[in-house]
Amino acid sequence: QKEVEQDPGPLSVPEGAIVSLNCTYSNSAFQYFMWYRQYSRKGPELLMYTYSSGNKEDGRFTAQVDKSSKYISLFIRDSQPSDSATYLCAITDYKLSFGAGTTVTVRA
Amino acid sequence: SQTIHQWPATLVQPVGSPLSLECTVEGTSNPNLYWYRQAAGRGLQLLFYSVGIGQISSEVPQNLSASRPQDRQFILSSKKLLLSDSGFYLCAWRTEMVNYGYTFGSGTRLTVV
Numbered sequence: 001q002k003e004v005e006q007d008p009g010p011l012s013v014p015e016g017a018i019v020s021l022n023c024t025y026s027n028s029a030f031q032y033f034m035w036y037r038q039y040s041r042k043g044p045e046l047l048m049y050t051y052s053s054g055n056k057e058d059g060r061f062t063a064q065v066d067k068s069s070k071y072i073s074l075f076i077r078d079s080q081p082s083d084s085a086t087y088l089c090a091i092t093d094y095k096l097s098f099g100a101g102t103t104v105t106v107r108a
Numbered sequence: 109s110q111t112i113h114q115w116p117a118t119l120v121q122p123v124g125s126p127l128s129l130e131c132t133v134e135g136t137s138n139p140n141l142y143w144y145r146q147a148a149g150r151g152l153q154l155l156f157y158s159v160g161i162g163q164i165s166s167e168v169p170q171n172l173s174a175s176r177p178q179d180r181q182f183i184l185s186s187k188k189l190l191l192s193d194s195g196f197y198l199c200a201w202r203t204e205m206v207n208y209g210y211t212f213g214s215g216t217r218l219t220v221v
Binding site (some may be wrong): 041 | 154189
């Protein structure tokens with residue numbers, strides 16, 4: 001069983017739609033939960049992080065963690081074409097474990 | 109401010125040739141350093157990590173090796189490349205004190221032909 005499972009996508013949405021991305025994880029020892037955004041042929045960049053259950057907002061982005069269900073989500077409101085990228089969830093104890101990534105396309 | 113440099117950006121190498129990818133970090137000391145590989149359509153796979161000079165931990169047995177000759181330098185090597193070594197190689201660093209603060213380089217796209 002993979003440590004982190006992520007919906008593979010790809011996902012295509014119209015501009016202005018809400019994008020919903022999800023991951024599940026298996027190790028309850030994981031402490032930090034992150035979302036990275038990766039544009040084509042670039043390295044991933046940290047988008048958001050959290051370490052507790054609940055919601056964390058940053059502008060149009062909301063990260064949600066449910067430790068009891070070992071489930072994390074990222075929501076993008078009012079999506080823009082510039083949000084088109086691959087989104088990777090990542091979870092860490094002493095090392096970073098990534099999901100496979102979901103490629104999102106926001107159509108203008 | 110801290111920056112991470114990774115080169116080259118693109119590399120095409122024949123099967124059986126050697127490999128050396130270099131990563132350097134500026135603006136910090138004693139970082140934890142990581143090499144990841146990303147195959148097409150797949151997530152990032154941790155290859156090696158280092159918590160200090162000369163200290164290398166391997167996560168996946170394979171045709172590659174890593175070295176850390178200086179505090180802020182991390183090198184990924186191979187003596188003889190295989191076709192299966194093709195992929196996108198990423199170097200990353202973080203400080204010991206910030207568990208979530210991984211910063212990635214811009215990556216090297218390696219194609220073995």
